[in-house]
Amino acid sequence: MTDQSAVSGIVSGYRRAIAKRIVIVVIATIALCTTILIDIVSGPYDASIGRVLHVILQPSVATVNENVVIWDLRLPVALMAVAVGAMLGVAGAEMQTILNNPLADPFTLGLSSAASFGAALAIVLGLSILPGVGGLFVTVNAFLMAMVASLGLFAFTRLRGVSPEAMILVGIAMLFTFNALLMLLQYGATELQLAQLIFWQMGSLARATWEKVGICLLVLAVVMPYFLWKSWALTALRMGEDKAAALGVNVSALRLGVFAGVSLLSAVAVSFVGAIAFVGLVGPHIARMVVGEDQRGFLPLSALCGALILSGTSIVSKSITPGIVYPIGMITSLIGIPFFVSLILTQRKRHWQ
């Protein structure tokens, strides 16, 4: 083989890989649009897909009932599932990247349990950390506690230098601390409060509103461009700190910046829908298995996988028993885990060894 044809062979191989990546992202986007539509169509009020599309594209044709069911109830839930799924997917992906650990997600670092503790403060003690937020105080408490947990991690890393192992360990310490505090509150709670608290922790999309959807999309719109802008640096970080630093990446600044973005994503997501396990862990893993870790494919696909998982979960949560919407937290785990295990078992390449 001549040099020239060997080189052009390598070039076309890479172009094929890029084309494949684009096709996969497009397919995932189409799949997501489909699940959103199914999510809006499914439920106790019967409406055909055609009618739903018509009402969405041309709101003026809707009857009063359709307006309430589709615009006020189902669309916010369907979009909330997508937004929160994407946020958790992206948050998990970048946590795994900056901490160089396949198990990192908003749970491992204690952000979810901090949020649960914040919610418990509101539900059990009626305590609002930030006064004057009215009926939103459960959400606001959860958000603030999650941010406090992040700040704690942040401060720690400033003190001790940013080593990923230390961050994971401190995250786990946070997790247990907040769980213990949560149990303390649960111990003193009334039965009603306990029920409320457990329901909150199970995760639910039922609390979705247009405002919350808007906030989620806004946070995504702020954080995603930053992550994309840093995508070469983040890709480089996966080859080790040394290598990244030699390429000119300021590793500790990158870690702190990305960590701030990830904290915001997880805190907002968790405070709005409660503790949803699994999406932040598995979304990125699926993306990694499919397109690898070049951030230009990995980041969008992690967002799409997270969104797909949660959107699918939202459909399932309504379809098991007609008339009942199950908490999504348990469903994400129940459906997701067999799927995830089968992916691991069929996966030929072994990363993270």
Added chain:
Amino acid sequence: MKGLRVEGIDFAYGRRTILHGVGFEPLEPGHLTALIGPNASGKSTLFRVISGLLKPKSGQVHLDQLNLDKLSARKRLQKICFMPQFFTANAALTVFEVVMMAQKQLRGLKVKSADIDAVAKALHDGGIGHLAEAYISELSGGQSQMVSVVQALVRRSDVYLFDEPTSALDLRHQLDVLARIKGTMAARGAIGVVALHDLNLAARFADHLILLGEGRVLAEGPPADVLRSDAISRTYAVDIEITEGPRKDLLVHAY
């Protein structure tokens, strides 16, 4: 004043001093210098100081007229390409992708046609064209070392620092890689420094040797002089004899 000038570098990790006033004659463009010395003599630390990843307590690094300490870390690392000894290879990244990362060197999101062509050519020239689509997690130690070398050579820098580029390679690839590094330095008029443990390879490929021991430069000059100096036996704490090989090359024997 041409070349890379390193003067009076002192460096310590906390109280443990690693480099004591390290400096040497200016390194000339187009030449390959081998940095030799026992384990823990400060070779990697010196590379990190030159590339700006570590800040020395005192001392300066100049490239031609330019004081490198005046540059931002990013700018400095564009002029000085440092290849660390190891990289973590558990990522789901293909060989092509990691070389592309080096080619882009954090500049701009978009991959242009010219970038793709440059990476493909570098992979082919580096003898790892067949690995382009392999994941780095699947490579052997030697293969990932060759990827590292290609990552370094795909970049256009004025100075190239290679930390042990051949430690995991078989005989043929050791010769290939060092010949390619030497040829590239000559062709680009770049300054090359390789840290080597194998004195025979150093004798064969380097234009110039620097012997480092316990954080000090103990000898420098043409390979024939440095290898025959007393300092070398003392530094390695072994007896060293030099003979001439069948092709007029120097052979280093250690006893």
